[in-house]
Amino acid sequence: MDLSSAFFNQDENRLRSGWRILIQSLLLIFFGVLMAFLFGDLPSAVWLGSAVLLSVFVAAQILDKKKLRWYGLVVNAKWLRELAYGTALGFLVIAVIYLVLILTGAATFNGFGWNRTGTGSFHAQIGIFLATMAFVAFYEELWIRGYVFMNLRDGLHKLNAGLENRYVAGLYAAGISGIFFGILHAGNPNATLLSTTNIAIAGIMLAIPVVYTNSLGLVTGLHFGWNFFLGGFFGLPVSGLNVRQSVIQTSVSGPDWWSGGVFGPEGGLIGTIVLISLIVGFMAYFRVRTEEN
Numbered sequence: 001m002d003l004s005s006a007f008f009n010q011d012e013n014r015l016r017s018g019w020r021i022l023i024q025s026l027l028l029i030f031f032g033v034l035m036a037f038l039f040g041d042l043p044s045a046v047w048l049g050s051a052v053l054l055s056v057f058v059a060a061q062i063l064d065k066k067k068l069r070w071y072g073l074v075v076n077a078k079w080l081r082e083l084a085y086g087t088a089l090g091f092l093v094i095a096v097i098y099l100v101l102i103l104t105g106a107a108t109f110n111g112f113g114w115n116r117t118g119t120g121s122f123h124a125q126i127g128i129f130l131a132t133m134a135f136v137a138f139y140e141e142l143w144i145r146g147y148v149f150m151n152l153r154d155g156l157h158k159l160n161a162g163l164e165n166r167y168v169a170g171l172y173a174a175g176i177s178g179i180f181f182g183i184l185h186a187g188n189p190n191a192t193l194l195s196t197t198n199i200a201i202a203g204i205m206l207a208i209p210v211v212y213t214n215s216l217g218l219v220t221g222l223h224f225g226w227n228f229f230l231g232g233f234f235g236l237p238v239s240g241l242n243v244r245q246s247v248i249q250t251s252v253s254g255p256d257w258w259s260g261g262v263f264g265p266e267g268g269l270i271g272t273i274v275l276i277s278l279i280v281g282f283m284a285y286f287r288v289r290t291e292e293n
Helices: 017-039 044-064 077-103 122-157 166-184 193-213 217-233 269-292
Strands: 107-112 248-252
Touching: 017 044, 017 122, 044 122, 077 107, 077 217, 077 248, 077 269, 122 166, 122 193, 122 217, 166 193, 193 217, 193 269
Parallel strands: none
Antiparallel strands: 107 248
């Protein structure tokens, strides 16, 4: 066996997917250090997001030799509709979580953000949070569900080891990229084993629609809607980050195993139930839609 074939695909004239993902990760580290040095005074989402976008773009052009549409980024009317549907779904899911927490006594409504005393404009801070969550959702989806997931699926699909079916390969790639997503958030403030597990489940959940649609529209909207409405609207912690200026002011009283405590619902059993329910719902919906087509 030619050892070079383990690194290079002669038929495609490019490195194999695993090596492409590794090099993109190294590019991300390089650009991350550079952006932190140049723009370290700006919020981390700005320089980190810029590093992600640069690394994905360079890897797409040089390593993958693909256009951004291959990663599910096609900004047209259909993609924007999916984005809107995902955002609406994010609001509905978080609204259900909030209602359940209130009804179970794990959270308490404390009023509205515009009545809160403090420095700075309430509307400006909400606007900044909205823009930040939109950017975070965009660059995380382009990276994890776009670059990493798509390359994993591509590589698994070509192994010819029972994964020849594109959907089966996609489900395996969803699992692997989901675990990677969870590990990335393991260092978040107040993270626990349950929160890391839940975010890995969230990563799998976000990959399921991409398995069947090859589009990042729905999941980018869902990711944004989840984060913004969780913190910016309902005032609950977002992956360990507390949001002081929110439309609804909420305090979480626990128990932590249920509510997630200071990490937010993603760190509690309520998050586990909701995320698994979304996976089941997505699987059922997209399987039926695929069979109809």
